[in-house]
Amino acid sequence: MLRERELIIVGGGPAGMAAAIAAHESGVRDILVLERDYCLGGILNQCIHTGFGIRHFKEVLAGPEYADRYVNQIQSIPEIEISIKSFVVKLTREKVLTYLKPGQMHEVKAKAIIMATGCRERTREMIHIAGTRPSGIFSAGLAQRLMNIDALLPGKEVLVVGSGDIGLIMARRFTLEGAKVKGVVEIAKTTRGLVRNRVQCIEDFNIPIYFSHKISKIYGRNRVEAVDVVQVDDTYKEIQGTLFKVPCDTILISVGLIPENELMEMAGVKLDKKTNSPVSDGLNKTSIPGIFSCGNSFKVYDIVDSVTRDSILAGHLAAEYLKGAK
DSSP, rough: OOOEEEEEEESHHHHHHHHHHHHTTTTTOEEEEEEESSOOOOOGGGGSSSSSTTTTTTSSSHHHHOHHHHHHHHHHHTTEEEOOOOOEEEETTTTTEEEEEEEEEEEEEEEEEOOOOEEEOOGGGTTOOOEOOOBBEEHHHHHHHHHTSSSOOOSSSSEEEEEOOOHHHHHHHHHTTOOOOEEEEESSSSOSSSSHHHHIIIGGGGGOETEEEEEEEOOEEEEOOOOEEEEOOTTHHHHTOOOOEOOOOEEEOOOOOEEOOOOHHOOOOOOOOTTBBBBOOTTBBBBSTEEEEGGTTTTTOSHHHHHHHHHHHHHHHHHHHHHOOO
């Protein structure tokens, strides 16, 4: 017989922790948080730069500092069970979850579920860059984890594709570690990231940024050797005579995020095909009653303070749903 839990939250990042605490404050006393990593905190653990907490805590915090405040709070609540190294592989419409732990497989049924699974990064294949497939091509978030958690420098001559916040922050990070950032190539006319990141990470470090440009080809056999950069017009078509080559050994891809909602899709939740976010007539709700979504899996946010606000609401909504079910 399946064990039944009152509320299960998938994801132990800032969204999942805020939702769990809010649900507990609203009266839920049986909460299970499933986190696939070896600790709570999510993406914040690798974001060692400051800029977090300005709205929510009225302080300027680094990512791990922001996460630590919630980790300490959630660990002090005995009614919230935390299960780390727990990878959810299946979700059904009846709210039955299957998850893996090292050497174990568990099935559990929930009365309500909050999905706080966050985002994944768009890849090179999604922006159709021609050329070879050498080593040295990283998503910006992967490079951030390699540098800030694993203490590895992925490359010495770097070109950033796209001007998302992670890409801008990593351009500064590489510079501080002694690497040469050859530039940021952005196909749009303006930066996609926050203005403060453009100023603090690009302009303050004199890093070239090429708006209305794109990479047309990658060169290299074993490792990236160079790329072709070309200017584009308003319809993103290449302008003849504007192509130039940039030697580099590393390419960072920072071209946006996709909500990671394959589990909800598996359960039959309606998703927007363009954004991969759940389609609903109410905030944080999905097309299946009792399954809620919050944080970046519901909508891609610029700052974690907004994620927290959104997730607190999801926790309260889940608690209201459970009270109605009773």
